[in-house]
Amino acid sequence: MTSLPEPEGRAGLRSGEVAGQAGVNIQTLRYYERRGLLAPPDRSLGGHRLYPPGTVALLQVIKAAQRLGFTLDEVAELLDTGRRHPTPDLRQRAIDKIAEVDAKIADLTAIRTALTEVVDARCDSLTNCTCADCPMPMLTIGTRPDLDGDLA
Amino acid sequence: MTSLPEPEGRAGLRSGEVAGQAGVNIQTLRYYERRGLLAPPDRSLGGHRLYPPGTVALLQVIKAAQRLGFTLDEVAELLDTGRRHPTPDLRQRAIDKIAEVDAKIADLTAIRTALTEVVDARCDSLTNCTCADCPMPMLTIGTRPDLDGDLA
DNA sequence: TTGCATCCGGTACCCGGGTACAGGCTTATC
């Protein structure tokens, strides 16, 4: 059932095979190893990495977690605690992550609103807008002193 | 009308005054100068920068544009084209930026949905989830081969 | 056994938006 034929009688997959099947760069494998996301694999006599089967799947899990918005540090921690015992932690972290995502969405929505105002008002310049009721001043939160200088 | 008293008879504001009034770091002023957001100001005889009035306001405009989601490169370009003629361009760019923001919001919403599934299903592990109908496999887009290996 | 593909470790670089530090010069005030 393995997607690509692993040569018979070899102890594991080579970096290139893992990288190819997982769709990542070889350098990324070594990077993840440094970051603690991948355990240091066994080596051939000559020092080449031989990855256990399942590594490709693990990489896909990592990528999935990244798509959920977890940082590599967070993924490493989740994998690590999960290695020792089932991680009820994951559920709480996902809940926290939802709050983070909601905050980001709220920020973006505010930005969207401000942009719509700029469009609706037909602003034509960042610094010398000629439109009536220009919303730009609203965007500059506080102190907006006299613009007598050579601004533009 | 200037917010803080600029000493009489001096040719402009010093970096520290501008930075303080605009709420940015002095280094940031030099950084913006390198990036082309601030024109190189006149200098005192000893080589100290003397900023024209309006610089503080310009910095506030830059910060406002950043809050709208424009990168410094984009702001520099908008300021630059605006310097030569009113920039009807700005409106179009704001419209484009709204599309970008919408795309980001859509991404985040998809992530949110996936996270909610993880929470609702009560997943307890990234790699060895024991929950029924675990949504994790859905998250790994494509090929998810056999997990017979020593994944966790 | 030869030849080429692959892999090794180490180091440096990329993106964006700044910040920090060192060592020396200017400006302002007493």
Next chain:
DNA sequence: GATAAGCCTGTACCCGGGTACCGGATGCAA
């Protein structure tokens, strides 16, 4: 004229997630 505060240039570093390049060593098939 001394002294402190402020500013100068240049360089290096921070965050996160990788990528690129080098010279040398291995793996594997013909």
